[in-house]
Amino acid sequence: MTQYFDLMLRAIAVYVFIIIAIRLFGKKELTQLSVIDLVFILLISNAVQNAMVGPDTSLQGGLVAAGALFITNYILKKLIYKFQSVGKLIQGEPITLIYNGLPQKKNLERAGFTISDLEAAVREHGVESIEKVDLAMLEVDGNISVLSEDFKKRTHKKRIHKTLGSMGD
Incomplete structure (x- = not known):
């Protein structure tokens, strides 16, 4: 059980890191994907895969990591909706x-x-x-x-x- 809890924590840590990185490097990266941007996203996802699941490449490990990401994303969206200050912190302002x-x-x-x-x-x-x-x-x-x-x-x-x-x- 602690193995899956560890997977969840690692997946959430990577999720938060990516959000912070996108926030720091700017919204321009989200507007239109060029070839460079697409390659960058593909490489980032590949680079953080091992950080999320580590040596556990099993189906269960992947599902636990994906589930943690879905739940974290859902909670974050609810927080952004409910608290304007959280939205400004994460998404910024126009x-x-x-x-x-x-x-x-x-x-x-x-x-x-x-x-x-x-x-x-x-x-x-x-x-x-x-x-x-x-x-x-x-x-x-x-x-x-x-x-x-x-x-x-x-x-x-x-x-x-x-x-x-x-x-x-």
Whole structure:
């Protein structure tokens, strides 16, 4: 029984380590996986496998480690949901990248983004340049949200279209 308890503790320790490492190295790593990022994730998982299960490569050992990870993940999500301070500690807070068409240089540095990264993210949202962005945020999940005058126009057109469409009913 202590063998399985040891497996659980090791799996949880690796889980916590990976969360801390991702938190320290930034959310940018979560946005879009490049080939380098994918290889990195595969190698990290391979590197920590032995740390989790040690010499126990049995089915039971693997299931105990996986079960410990599922339970730890569930508990952590509940804590994040229930306590905002835990969420901020683990996930961080959204970071403003662009405000009124101006890149926020300190925040870009903090998030590890270059102007090229920002321009690419803006284009992915259908906006041709940073200057046309009202607000761009790096969200806690690593995604970038972009709001622009174009967004407002599209939303406003949809509302007008829906309103005019419902008038005919």
